[in-house]
Amino acid sequence: MKRAFASMALSALLVGSSVNAYAATPGYTPGVTVTANENSKTGYTATFVYRADPTVTRVMLYSDTFMLWDEQAPQYTGGSNGMNLNNLSPDFKAAYGHLPGDYKTTYWPGGGSGSSRYAVELTKVAGTEDWVTTADLSSGAFVYNFEITKNGITTARLDDPANPALVNTATGLRSLSSLVYVPYNAAKQGTGEYRDRSLELPRTDGKTGVVQTITYPASNGTDRGMTVYLPYGYDAKRATPYNVLYINMGNSGDQFGNEMRWMNEGALPKIVDNLVQQGHEPFVAVSVNYQDWGHSFARIEPDVLNYILPFIESRYNVSKNRAGRGYAGLSAGAGTTANFYLNHPDVFSQFGIWSNGITPNAQQIDLISQYKATTNVHIGLGKWDYVFGGRAMHSTLAANGIRHEFTEIPGGHDWEFWQLMFAKFAKEYLWKLPSCTSPSDPSLVNGACTPELTLNVLPSALNLRTTTGVVQVVIGAASGYSLSGWTVRDVKLSGVSPVSLARSANGATYVATFNKATLSGLPSGSNVPVNATATLAGSGNFGLVQASTTVTVIR
Template identity: 35%
Template sequence: MGALQSSRQTGGVRGSAVQAPLLKLMTALALALAMVLSMSAVSARADEVNLTPGPTVTQDPNSPTGYTGHFVYYNPTATSVRFVADIMLRNWADPTDTTVYSPFEYRPGLMRGGGGYDVEMTEVADGYWVTDVPLAAGANQYWFYVDNDTSYWVPDPANSPIFAPDGIQGTARRAFNKVHVPYDPVKQNYAPLAAREIENPRADSPKGTWSYVPFEVNGTTRTMGVYLPPNYDPNRAEPYKTIYMQHGGGQDQSDWMNMGDVPVIMDNLLQDGTTEPAIVITTNTNYLGAPNEGYPNLRNVVIPFVEANYNVSTDAIDRAFAGLSAGSFVTQNLMRYDTLRFGYYGPWSGGAQAVLATVPNIDKPYILYGGGRWDFGLPNANTVAALDQVAFVENVVVAGAHDFNAWNQLFTIWARDYLWHPEAFILDEVTTLKDAVADTGLNKGNRNALTVKLDQALKLVPKDENGGAVDVLNGFVAQVNAFESNGKLTEEEAAGLLVIANQLLSNLGYWQQQ
């Protein structure tokens, strides 16, 4: 039914900037005629249209993605309804292409991140508003505007997120409804899009549970979102690790558990064996306390509550904290004022604070910056690179904008590739050291003696053998000093090697002692 719609695509449209006026006129007339005819056809066939409220995703040979989303919203008092979704497309395969594409123009290489697709829905029966649109793999977000009131992002009553009882209310809340779409390997045929299937529920995956758990903050009952992994064991000998996820503006502790897809992604990663069982906590910024005090209620209330009521580790290296947009500011303020509270930080889509490079102990935690390529909050690469000179930092850019198209991917990458993997953060420093050794005037045997030590240290870290890695790196430092003393290394060459080696020793040695 895609031809039935009058499109208001706010993200832009595909096409040349200069077209013949006659061609424009003919195209406009053809579209108008098609719309009139199709509207009449729908009215005549209203009894044939699926009017089940909510989204229905069907395999469709006529869809450019192989799947069509059929959306039905029931509201008998509405005079108009707009369907809005963050499904406009950009060219991830070709960064030089600045065009924003409609979902109807999908081809392999395009990814969501072009902004909001906005279309008037068609009333095909009394109070039943309908629209169809091609959709691609993963979790797709959508909402409604009723009677052109854009101040209220209307939840889909047939497919509503499960909101926290003490969360944002009314027009302050942005309702991100979610619909999952399979991957068509023929029509979608693009590896980065295939990777987004991790966001889709699997019938055969062991399922974790999640809920909003009440607790007391300053005499008031509030809630936090809590995800427990499949087969959570309160008596497991090895305590679980914890991941704290922070929301953005217009959101609360609900969003990572709903549109953010954390429970589904965690279930799937655990089934694949690509992450460790962990408890995920979502909190509301409003009750965490003062930013310039490192959010004392997080430190003094939330974390103690979690550690008293769940079988989780109390070691900082087993805690992680990440946030999107406004939640990135929370994350970076924690990095600034309560640096050692968490072993891993993920500030996403909220820029990068240059002042962090001067924070004491900033070389201890492992930090993953990230954002969408078309994201206005994408961290400044130069600021991140400067921080990487004094800390252990990685930076990931994914297909997406300032939306959950980017954030779902970032959570997947973080939980799968970076969390509980310090070797992923020190790899750059070890590689830099190896390159620097290769550039010295040492003979092959002496270069090999240093490089072997670096490789050995890197292999020990993922085995939780930081002590062994520290011993090996101390041997590296001693050998560099010896080579300088006997004139095999210049003072400048030795100094360059020792600066990075001592950064590694400071980091690994700290966690070894905890």
């Protein structure tokens, strides 16, 4: 097949491929080093060291996310109304913009374009080829780049050769920026939902997932770049397929390579690694590039439905039904996500829409209303973002009683904001529905809450040396909850359907009966996890629920 990407020289080749080949400064390490510093207003200082060849005459560090912005700056609503970080007026920058070293707990990092960019020229250490600068940064993952002048020619958008960006080894393309990771200091950085961004930091215990960089056969007959994140402990033979999130970038200025942005600049693998170790359900994430297609949904729709889904579902142990599939994106990728939500709620059940939005029409409202009880939608918007269609989408969904979550916080059209939105989505909403005691519970939100379930497998020790006989699973409501008014249906145990399902005489539980032979795929051992999914229906509402327990399997 044809390859749908252009070759791109690596930044290291532009500035010298060996970062250790030239005269060094004692005590300095090429790349970025973050150290605790009591004299810093954030508690930490990042030291950037660029080791260049002797023909380099200028090195500049820049970032779209290092600058700080006062949360009191007015919301952007279009035109000259409010502060737009992508077209920042000098007056707003002077009134609300601050350098990294001036950190306060009411300031937020971000930017998104040249008018809100932080840039500083590095100082060359005498007698060496090391160029050095520092920045005091708050908690989280920050993108940065270099601009180099060499032999009279200036080249920008270079990553750090000692801390390189992600490369798609299948295409040879490289993501755009390097990242620096800064810990959290509560005493200096303050407290609050978005101050501690430790989820974005790399784990040091080895319990990390894997990012695969590959290509897939696309709808236009070419091989296109793709990245796949597999969580720590991914098991290709796990009885229960993993949930899977398909996630898109927007425009980056490059026609190809955007499939790497979420895995690199977005810190998605770091965030999911940390959530998994906190007890969240691991999931697979898949990203592709659509910038060269102009993010045309007419082209994207068949590519996703007819090519990407079959490709991923045949290659990885992931869900093949809507309950286990999600779609998310930022900017133009959020427009794609909104289109899938409004036109294919039967294919995906989880949606993250950040820095964009589409106002649904009456026909689309009718369609998504049919799935509202089992669909999670998170719309996120930066207060100073120039793309603010999410506000109108939120208002329309709310006016029509469509359950969703809406988050607007100080931020721009940049990775600092998008990292926060993804982390919030993955931690609080992804594959979760609110709980309630019954359909008449006051906590019911537009008919979309479900009781918490318990699971009891009888017998708890399964002797699979013989495959004759049956296994019964008793499904009940957790303490404080009730199945009154609910009907349990579509039960599956580790993906297997029962031969019968009946409500108990007292109505408090349901009993699902399984042929033992159909559970032969369970591994042997003690504390073997088994998972059950079911659909609860009541008062015209329904919701997908999950419960799990462990059993002993004897072979």
